[in-house]
Amino acid sequence: MDLSTTYLxxxxxxxxxxSASPLSExxxxxxxxxxxxxxxxxxxxxxxxxxxxxxEELFRHLMRGTHAFSEALTFFPEPASFQVGPEEYLNHIxxxxxxxxxxxxASLNGCSVGGWIDFAKKIEQAGAxxxxxxxxxxxxxxxxxxxxxxxxxxxxxxxxxxxxxxxxAMKLSPFFSNMARMAKRLDDAGANGLVLFNRFYQPDxxxxxxEVRSTVLLSTPQALRLPLTWIGILYGKxxxxxxxxxxxxxxxxxxxxxxxxxxxxxLCSALFRYGIPRIRLIENGLRQWMEEHxxxxxxxxxxxxxxxxxxxxxAYERAQYIRVLQAHKPExxxxxxxxxxx
Numbered sequence: 001m002d003l004s005t006t007y008l009x010x011x012x013x014x015x016x017x018x019s020a021s022p023l024s025e026x027x028x029x030x031x032x033x034x035x036x037x038x039x040x041x042x043x044x045x046x047x048x049x050x051x052x053x054x055x056e057e058l059f060r061h062l063m064r065g066t067h068a069f070s071e072a073l074t075f076f077p078e079p080a081s082f083q084v085g086p087e088e089y090l091n092h093i094x095x096x097x098x099x100x101x102x103x104x105x106a107s108l109n110g111c112s113v114g115g116w117i118d119f120a121k122k123i124e125q126a127g128a129x130x131x132x133x134x135x136x137x138x139x140x141x142x143x144x145x146x147x148x149x150x151x152x153x154x155x156x157x158x159x160x161x162x163x164x165x166x167x168x169a170m171k172l173s174p175f176f177s178n179m180a181r182m183a184k185r186l187d188d189a190g191a192n193g194l195v196l197f198n199r200f201y202q203p204d205x206x207x208x209x210x211e212v213r214s215t216v217l218l219s220t221p222q223a224l225r226l227p228l229t230w231i232g233i234l235y236g237k238x239x240x241x242x243x244x245x246x247x248x249x250x251x252x253x254x255x256x257x258x259x260x261x262x263x264x265x266x267l268c269s270a271l272f273r274y275g276i277p278r279i280r281l282i283e284n285g286l287r288q289w290m291e292e293h294x295x296x297x298x299x300x301x302x303x304x305x306x307x308x309x310x311x312x313x314x315a316y317e318r319a320q321y322i323r324v325l326q327a328h329k330p331e332x333x334x335x336x337x338x339x340x341x342x
Contacts, residue, residue, distance in 0.1 A: 001290055002297035003283070005039075007241050007263045008130045008167035008192045010103050012039035014286075015258060015298055016279055019195075019245050019266035020045050020107040020134060020171075025092075027099050029276065036279040040103040042266070043096065045134050046089045048110030051119055093126040103129040105169075111137040113155045121163045133160060134171040134198060146177045153182070154189050161190045169193035169243065173200060174226055180233060187238040194234070195243040195266065196227040218269035223247030228260055233316050235261025235306035249273075251285025261303040 003014040020042040023029050033041050089106075096104045106128040110116060120131055135156060139149050153170070160168055170191045176182040183194055199219060203212045224247030231242045244257035245266035254265045270278050295301055303309060307316045 001287055001295075002299070003286065003290075005263055005298050005302070007040070007243065008105075008169060010040065010129060010167075012103070012264065013037075014039045014283055015254065015262070015264045016283060016286075017042065017243075017264045017266050018271060018276075018279070019268045020132065021268045021272070023271060023276070024096075027092075027095050030096050030104075031099055032276045033279065034100045034102050036276050037283045038102060038279050040105060040129075040264075041096075041100070042105045042107055042132055043092065043128075045107040045109035046086060046119070046123075048108075048112065048114070048116045050086055051116040052114075090122055090126040093123065093128050097127040105130040105132055107132045107134050107171075108160075109134040109136055110156065111135060111152075113152065113159060117156065117159045118163060120160045124164045124166050128166060130167040130169065130192075131160065131164060132169045132171055132195060133157065134195075136173075136198065136200070138200070150176065150182055150185065154185060157186060157189050157191055167192035169195050169241070171195035171198050171245075173198045174230065179230055180237075183230075183234050183238055183240075187240045191240045193241040193243055193263070194238075195245055196230050197246055199223075199246060218272055219247045220269075221247050221249050221253065224253055224256070227262075228256055229316060231257065231262050232260035232306045232310075235303045236308045251282050251289055254282060254286055255289055255301070258298060258301050259303070259305045261306040263302070 005012050005015045007015075007017075014037060016038060017040045018024065018033050018038050022044055024033075024041055024043045030041055093104060093106055104127070106123045106126075108116075108120060108123070108131065110133075123131055133156060135153055137149070137152060153172075157168065157170060168191060170186055170193070172182070172186075172194060174197045186194065203214050205211075206213050224244070227244045227246055231244055234242060241263040242261055243264045243266055244262040245268065247269075248254060248257065248265050248267055249270045257265045267279065267282070270282075274281075290296075290298075290301075307313045
């Protein structure tokens, strides 16, 4: 039975890939992921703010005392000229590459176009097999149009693609006025893959202390519906590979994502809840399901019930939405209950 797949030009043993999370900050955890069956790993994210802070700190220390001599003011270059960044992250990439045989993908998390993007080149030089751009952007300016928001994503992608040769995937949120159009624009701009979807960690309110607090909520199995919908719609319509993330807990979740068109299925919350060995459990379940349903390969099922291939393409659109609501009218639900009692 062939569980292999391709993603960002890489041949992977299975479609099971741990996504970016604090779990990958530990080299031993990355080894355990490989031992448990992970076919690749996405490292934890390096944030734009980390790079900016380090650059500003370096400039501040270099400029200390220079105002005592007027001629010294022109000796040092401006902050934007420095190509610096957290060496720990680069060392982590090198150590991970030495520790495991599976592909290691780095992750940059940012929200603007700027000098931090140049760090992508250092990530490539450190040995990363691919780069995931995790763009976390919440537009709050009322004058900013939807088109301007989209352009920020495109500008970041183009800037990174201009400095690296390794594949680049874009991890996106679903909050675009036309997700299909945005996917097409990113595809045309050179994105090698789209990771659907990023999860915004929204704040909560502590009513006793009158504070706004940020808390991390792990995804639930129900969260897979959104990426499942959009991967099914986009499959076959863009060239970029599609990666599914959010709500993937079981082998059946993986099967669903593959059938709508995902190249890989990324695991995060499941590993936090049940541990890294969950990867092996899901792989075994996938093999068993494929055997029972007479599938010889992952490739055979990929995209088999995407919108362009399923018997009921309207299931992805408004027509099915109306039918679902009609089916849940109170009188319909009452009739079904009565039938069951009979």
